[in-house]
Amino acid sequence: MEALNTLKVIDIGIDTYHEPVVYMRSDCHICRSEGFTANSRVAVDYGENQIVATINVVDEKVFEPGNAGLSKIAMQRLGVAEGASISVSHAPVVTSLAAVRKKIFGHKLNDEEVTEIVQDISDHRYSDIEIASFLSVCAGSRLDVDEIIALTQAMVACGKRLSWPDSPMVLDKHCIGGLPGNRTTPLVVAIVSTAGLTIPKTSSRAITSPAGTADTMEALTTVNLSLADIQRVVAETHGCLAWGGAVNLSPADDLLIRIERALDLDGEGQLIASVLSKKIAAGSTHAVIDIPVGPTAKVRSQKEAERLTSLFTQVGAACGIQIRCLITDGSQPVGRGVGPVEEARDVLAVLQGGNDAPEDLRERALFLAAHLFSLAFQERYEQGLERAKDILDSGAAWTQFQRILTAQGGIKSLPSADFQHTETATSTGTLQAIDNRQLARLAKLAGAPNVAAAGLRLHKRVGDKVERGEPLFTLLSDTEGELQYALAYYRQANIFTIGVVS
Amino acid sequence: MEALNTLKVIDIGIDTYHEPVVYMRSDCHICRSEGFTANSRVAVDYGENQIVATINVVDEKVFEPGNAGLSKIAMQRLGVAEGASISVSHAPVVTSLAAVRKKIFGHKLNDEEVTEIVQDISDHRYSDIEIASFLSVCAGSRLDVDEIIALTQAMVACGKRLSWPDSPMVLDKHCIGGLPGNRTTPLVVAIVSTAGLTIPKTSSRAITSPAGTADTMEALTTVNLSLADIQRVVAETHGCLAWGGAVNLSPADDLLIRIERALDLDGEGQLIASVLSKKIAAGSTHAVIDIPVGPTAKVRSQKEAERLTSLFTQVGAACGIQIRCLITDGSQPVGRGVGPVEEARDVLAVLQGGNDAPEDLRERALFLAAHLFSLAFQERYEQGLERAKDILDSGAAWTQFQRILTAQGGIKSLPSADFQHTETATSTGTLQAIDNRQLARLAKLAGAPNVAAAGLRLHKRVGDKVERGEPLFTLLSDTEGELQYALAYYRQANIFTIGVVS
Incomplete structure (x- = not known):
């Protein structure tokens, strides 16, 4: 037969x-x-x-x-x-689908069932609709702490795992996301590693945003590092800024995220397991999680942020990683640039201490670095903040950043976009709000992140006075067609709210 | 652009x-x-x-x-x-996906939300993973009666609807399924329409079973009737036995069922809406629902059957159709044949009153017809049963069946399978159980329903004495390869349980 x-x-x-x-x-x-x-x-x-x-x-x-x-x-x-x-x-019968059905019927899953599901997904035994079914019945707070812990550990178990025998303490950071710009990771890694702490950072590329940290870093250096490359760079500099996709830390998560994004599902259990599994697989012992809260950020209420904080902390503790969650302002973008290259310009400006350095990005990075110092050195936040400021303001972080880039393969010069257009305000008043989601979409329509130089640069922040005719933002693109397409979107969107002076 | x-x-x-x-x-x-x-x-x-x-x-x-x-x-x-x-x-934004997310988060959907979801699915705006997500969060008793009513009405609203202005009363029947054979529909339609009652029956083809009523009827006549054909046949004979797929009665349901089957999900709300939407769209006013209960049937417990009965009756009442649910024995196949042609042979034998007519199939059909008479003529079940027996035993139902077939396009002669093999018992005792699911799979591996003559014929029923070497069943196939493949499956399965005589 x-x-x-x-x-x-x-x-x-x-x-x-x-x-x-x-x-x-x-x-x-x-x-x-x-x-x-x-x-x-x-x-x-x-x-x-x-x-x-x-x-x-x-x-x-x-x-x-x-x-x-x-x-x-x-x-x-x-x-x-x-x-x-x-x-x-x-096709062979996939026995763990019985556990998915159990969850559909509202029952709690035990560790073995969660492990079997994740293993089968990781082995590509689930069809897309089966993954969609599993994710849908786990979303909406339907996973309890035990199930999230089991999910996190199962995800770690089916991927590679880094170990740092020479570093008893390994630091990490993560931002829940939803704010354009906000490229703090390169700054935090430079500051923290300058102090001799180990922070082997792996980041993702953009999934739905105009740039991921890996996209921004790729505009500056090589990010497609093997496990051996990462270990060499960290041995030399205590830090790295690599793309996580090449090291296969959580293959099940990569398969789940794809369907989650397509369904626009943000299941909290899935989110926590996704973030923590990658941190644990990377060998981290301590991590700060930045949770921006705002009406157009990913997390929209203080209550939701507090619930996430509680779950992150409990699951982290059960999995042997110390987590500190930081609830931050998510009302507007952080920094001026949106898109890989423009965000890289902001990072360089902050490191080099130029007059054009965006103050909000500088402050957010110092805040996160200070909390990592506070965790690592068991010191008060204020002491950590002093330490971080000294490293940044002395130029030590900039020197360290260049060392990391050199170790990763050299420093690239940033390309410019071929086409640009500056849009001006059509009324006078105070800038009251910026819609994060629509702004991200505008930058993507201009070509980000596929075209590194595409995106936009903001000229105003919330709270600024705006005169009619003053520049609001500059759109950057590689083709005239995309520029026009993005502008057509801008004109029917409602990104900037300017309150008229009465 | x-x-x-x-x-x-x-x-x-x-x-x-x-x-x-x-x-x-x-x-x-x-x-x-x-x-x-x-x-x-x-x-x-x-x-x-x-x-x-x-x-x-x-x-x-x-x-x-x-x-x-x-x-x-x-x-x-x-x-x-x-x-x-x-x-x-x-792709345009599908706004009803917000309602799906609401359901994911455990909230009850209102009529408008359900209607919008069903309309978008029917308009092919949902991807397969989005349909899978919706079905998964509605399964497991997560739809309440109001939501099932809304779902039923929304499914009716987006398809075609038949009307029978000359018939104030339009009858229908449905079986929840899970038993091989059990081809009662052609018998019930013949008996009931002989009495002058209108029963314009549309049926499905097999989805996961070895034969649907439409497959069996296709072995006997033309079933691919247009709406106009159905109306003509019913005007001539009061009944018809057509394939429902050609008349597009519930297009949303067809799209949902496909994903439900792939996920092996049997959401009760979805099941009820699926069945009743098609009955209502067909213009039915009264219907009996046959719910076989058995360890290897679709419904496995009396409690589950009672819950379904309650929901079917409530939802039917809200949608203006009178439903009578009948909980029946689902412990073994009904009739001797499994597969389109073999089931047609059983139907003809019962109509013609031959000695080889399977008594269990005859009784099940009389039982259902009697309940329809009891509903239609507002008479006791026993009176209905007398009426049904008279019609069947007098040969009137057989005459009527031939009239319907002639009106649909003529009577075909049944083909024979090219290859057959009779399997005998390997021990002596009493036949204690037949596994419905495995038996269905055996018939499908032999080629049913794609090859109409393929399938099997049972020689023993549960409770029969079996001597070692006596025939258990005959397998029928169009190719030697399929026959061998099915037999290889039979030998590693456990379809017949024979209790040894002590």
């Missing part, structure tokens, strides 16, 4: 993102005898490797009988080339 | 089932300027028509720049042919 199930691989040239697809002819003997139809889930075997894939049925014109097409991710995960022989059979 | 978004259609020959896919080159100017990547959701416009589709990115080798491939369902829903010009832009 086995030989009957063999087909030759065709590289069909289609990128189906994370979900592997196998393309089979409707008259294929395997489809007929196994009863496979469009959307059936099947096991595809090549030598020792097996993946679970979804069938798309194709016309006779697409390829000859005896062949099967594979999407890019399917070929990659099987490690197969065109012409190789694969076999296709019924 | 508009003209820039235009691409020429390529029929790429891929069947992606219900989810439309647009295939775009990674270097396509639209992908670049709009920031589309693999899995982005986009709007595709052709003239007045618009669909929402998912992007799969393709290599340069697949087609030339300036083109976009469309999957079959995408071409069909846009009504477009190869070479036509389409435009691709950002």
Whole structure:
């Protein structure tokens, strides 16, 4: 029976993102005898490797009988080339789906059940709709502390884990996000590592924002570091600013986040497990979590921030990492630049102490660094703040930042955008509010983060007086088309609220 | 800007089932300027028509720049042919997803929210993962009676609706399912319509079972009837036995069921709305619902059956349809045949009153018909049963059945399977149990329902004495390969439990 199930691989040239697809002819003997139809889930075997894939049925014109097409991710995960022989059979039963159904029916999951679910997701046994089902019934505060702890530990267990035998204390920071700009991480790493503390920071690229820390750092240096590179850079400088994606710290989380974003779901349990699993896998012992609160930030109320603080602290304690949550002002962007290169300019300005350095970004970075010092040296916040200011104002942090960049592969000069347009205020008054979400969308329409130099630069902050005709922001883009497209969006959006002087 | 978004259609020959896919080159100017990547959701416009589709990115080798491939369902829903010009832009925001999030967070939905969700699903605005999310948070008894009523009415509102101005009373029946065989519908329709009552029955094809009523009826006559055909047949005979899929009675439900099956979710609210919306859309005023209860049936406990009964009755009353639920024995198959043709043989045997007619199928059909008579004529069940028996035993139902088949397009003769194998008992004793689910799977592996003549015929029922070497069942298939494959499954399954005589 086995030989009957063999087909030759065709590289069909289609990128189906994370979900592997196998393309089979409707008259294929395997489809007929196994009863496979469009959307059936099947096991595809090549030598020792097996993946679970979804069938798309194709016309006779697409390829000859005896062949099967594979999407890019399917070929990659099987490690197969065109012409190789694969076999296709019924997908194995995924037993952990019984636990998902248990959760659907409102029951609490135990550690073993959570572990089995995360392991199966990490092994790519779940289809996208199965992941969506699991995430939906866990969102909305439906995971209790025990379940979040189990989820965090299961995520750590299925990925790589860094260890720092020479550093009894390893620091980290995280921001819950939702504010454009706010690129504090490079500053915090430079300040904290100058003091000799270990802070091997791995960051993500933008998922829905105009820039992630990894995107901003990539405008300045190499971020695609291997595990060995990270260890070398940290040995030399105590810090690093690398992209986390290359080191596979929490592969299950990467698969979950993709569906969470598509569903626009922010399940708190999932969020906490996602953040802490990556911190624990990175070997961190102490971390500060920045939780900006504002009407257009990710966290919108003080109450919600306090609930997150409580959960983060409890889960962290259970998993052996000390967490300090800091609830901050999330009413407007932090810094002037939005987009990889523009945010890098703000970071450099703060490090170099120039007159154009955005004061709010400087203060936010000092605040976070001071709390890390307070944790690390068991000192009062005020002492930590003095320490951080001294390091920044003396130029030591700037020197240290250059050392880290050099160790990572050198310092790049920042590119400029080919097209720019400055938009002015149409009325006089006081700038009362900036919509974080719409501003982020504006920067993305201009091309950020795919085009590093694209984005925008703010000329006013909330509270500033604005005269009619004064510049509000400058939009930066690589093409005239994108610039116009973004401006068309700006004109129908409502990003800046200017209160008229009475 | 508009003209820039235009691409020429390529029929790429891929069947992606219900989810439309647009295939775009990674270097396509639209992908670049709009920031589309693999899995982005986009709007595709052709003239007045618009669909929402998912992007799969393709290599340069697949087609030339300036083109976009469309999957079959995408071409069909846009009504477009190869070479036509389409435009691709950002998918519109689906506002009802806010209501889905409200449900995720455990809040009750009001009528407007449910209506908006169902309308958007019916308009194909939801991706598969969004439907999965909605279904998951509604399953597990998370919809209350008000929400189920709203869901039922919303499903009716977005489909076609039949009306029977000449019939103040329109009857219907439904079985919750889970038992192989149990093909009572053709018998009930024949008996009830003989009495002059209107019963315009539309049925589904098999989704996960070895045969649906529409599959069995298709072995006997034409079932793919238009609305006009159904009205003509009912005008002539008071009854019909048509496939419901051609008349689009509940398009939202068809989209939901597909994902429900893939997730193996049986949300009770969804089940009730699905069944009742189709009854109401078909114009029914009175219906009986058969709820078989057994350890391997769909409903496994008396308590669950009673809860369903209560919900069905309440929701029916609110939607203006009188429902009588009947809790029946679901411990084993009903009838001897499993698979479209074999079940048709049982139906004909009962109608013709032959010696080989399965008594259990005859009794189940008389029971259901008697309850419909009791509802329609407001008479006691015993009176209804006498009436039903008279009609069946006199041969009137058989005459009526032939009239319906003739009106639908003629009577087909039943085909025979090319390969068969009779399996015998390996021990002597009493047949104590038959596993419904595994038996259904055995029939499907033999080729049912795609191959109408495939399936099996049982030679023993629960309670029968079995001698070692006596026939248990005959397996029927169109290919030797499928027959062997099914037998290999049978040998590792545990379908028949024979209690040894002590």
